[in-house]
Amino acid sequence: DADVTQTPRNRITKTGKRIMLECSQTKGHDRMYWYRQDPGLGLRLIYYSFDVKDINKGEISDGYSVSRQAQAKFSLSLESAIPNQTALYFCATSELSGRWNEQFFGPGTRLTVL
Amino acid sequence: AQTVTQSQPEMSVQEAETVTLSCTYDTSESDYYLFWYKQPPSRQMILVIRQEAYKQQNATENRFSVNFQKAAKSFSLKISDSQLGDAAMYFCAYRTDNDMRFGAGTRLTVKP
Numbered sequence: 001d002a003d004v005t006q007t008p009r010n011r012i013t014k015t016g017k018r019i020m021l022e023c024s025q026t027k028g029h030d031r032m033y034w035y036r037q038d039p040g041l042g043l044r045l046i047y048y049s050f051d052v053k054d055i056n057k058g059e060i061s062d063g064y065s066v067s068r069q070a071q072a073k074f075s076l077s078l079e080s081a082i083p084n085q086t087a088l089y090f091c092a093t094s095e096l097s098g099r100w101n102e103q104f105f106g107p108g109t110r111l112t113v114l
Numbered sequence: 115a116q117t118v119t120q121s122q123p124e125m126s127v128q129e130a131e132t133v134t135l136s137c138t139y140d141t142s143e144s145d146y147y148l149f150w151y152k153q154p155p156s157r158q159m160i161l162v163i164r165q166e167a168y169k170q171q172n173a174t175e176n177r178f179s180v181n182f183q184k185a186a187k188s189f190s191l192k193i194s195d196s197q198l199g200d201a202a203m204y205f206c207a208y209r210t211d212n213d214m215r216f217g218a219g220t221r222l223t224v225k226p
Binding site for chain 2: 033088
């Protein structure tokens, strides 16, 4: 079974709709992240959480919100989706401490906003 | 703000040959980590190799090695004996404790 899972894997929605992307992990990691990937821009950090009570904005948080429901779950919401939020979204996890704090990525969610 | 630049949007290499992907970054930090990730068509992000900034020795993982030039803020990836399975997008990334930045990526094509 995958250590970091994302649901849904693909989603098409309409402008103005509220949508939630979910991430779950079985790695026991404290830190969780949400990124979006756009062609020619690489991955950009939206939000990150170092534990259940800690939420931080990343490079591009406008238009997004997150909820850390438990150590293992971190969801990303688009309150009112717009077409330029069409992108590939990744969830990632890492340990709280450690030498590398290497990030482990989920399989991604392809979101299309019409 | 820290930035990561990959100046080669696309690269191609003949199977069994060697190719080098470029990456430069801008930071005022002294303690950081650098990574190369591979993203095949499956879109899964796969860690290829990593380097600690305080280590002078270049990291090596089988056919993958890096040329880390801290003063020049350069972190290039060399792939030796290229294989068809190496075809993918490659992302350079920079990490401090509270920040993670990726480059725009280089699409590598491997010709048989």
